[in-house]
Amino acid sequence: MASITRRTGIRGNDKRNAVEDKLEAALQRLIDAGESFTQVSVEQLAKEAGIARATFYLHFRDKGELVTRRMAQAAEEVIAAARVDAPETITQEGVKKVIRAVAKVYRLHYAVLTAAAETAVYDEAVREHYDELMQRLIDVNRRTLQRLIKARRLPAGTPPLIADTLTWAFERSCRQLLHHCKPAQFNALVDALTLMTWNSLYTPSQA
Structure with missing residues (x-):
């Protein structure tokens, strides 16, 4: 059981890292398009990253x-x-x-x-x-x-x-x-x- 839990944790970290990578890339595109971070909403950022808004809040408070x-x-x-x-x-x-x-x-x-x-x-x-x-x-x-x-x-x-x-x-x-x-x-x-x-x-x- 311990090894299964550890592997699950690794998969969870990989998934979170993948989400972070998508969000950073999305943020880069939005800023390149002239947006400021203050003006960009979570919904807009999630949409640009191709993830659900709920997924964003699953990993980040704000x-x-x-x-x-x-x-x-x-x-x-x-x-x-x-x-x-x-x-x-x-x-x-x-x-x-x-x-x-x-x-x-x-x-x-x-x-x-x-x-x-x-x-x-x-x-x-x-x-x-x-x-x-x-x-x-x-x-x-x-x-x-x-x-x-x-x-x-x-x-x-x-x-x-x-x-x-x-x-x-x-x-x-x-x-x-x-x-x-x-x-x-x-x-x-x-x-x-x-x-x-x-x-x-x-x-x-x-x-």
């Missing part, structure tokens, strides 16, 4: 819970892509590779991350999760900054706030500039973010 769950997945992907194993010796091309990977995650989950930023204004639960995501990214960049200071690639007095500022500038740039982004525009954005990050964090210290 749209905010959907965004929170999908944002959690996106957060793990962003954190993984943003990790730099050896910032002390990384080259500018290496930085560009990391930034491209992070930008690709932002583009993949553009609708959810945009919805999260929009919903965070009035939904406390979403705001807490969104702030947590941003703080985790800030912490990653702060640790990188400290390692660069220790390696003397940056002056000892480099303010930690640089990491915070870069993180928010990156998030805002992706949220504003990735929508309907063509390949050439995507590459230009990656180049710009690379130059900004390299000059702020990785340029060898002249001190």
Whole structure:
């Protein structure tokens, strides 16, 4: 009996994940069509995803819970892509590779991350999760900054706030500039973010 229960649980998780995937794809299409997450109703979202409204409520309390769950997945992907194993010796091309990977995650989950930023204004639960995501990214960049200071690639007095500022500038740039982004525009954005990050964090210290 125990093994049957476990398999049922796995099938249940698979089904929920499939529903989430459909809803995120539907949300992407609606936002691409000019809708805002605030204006999209659960009925409209479910219809676009090809599921019943009742199915939505079987898995989620409201749209905010959907965004929170999908944002959690996106957060793990962003954190993984943003990790730099050896910032002390990384080259500018290496930085560009990391930034491209992070930008690709932002583009993949553009609708959810945009919805999260929009919903965070009035939904406390979403705001807490969104702030947590941003703080985790800030912490990653702060640790990188400290390692660069220790390696003397940056002056000892480099303010930690640089990491915070870069993180928010990156998030805002992706949220504003990735929508309907063509390949050439995507590459230009990656180049710009690379130059900004390299000059702020990785340029060898002249001190």
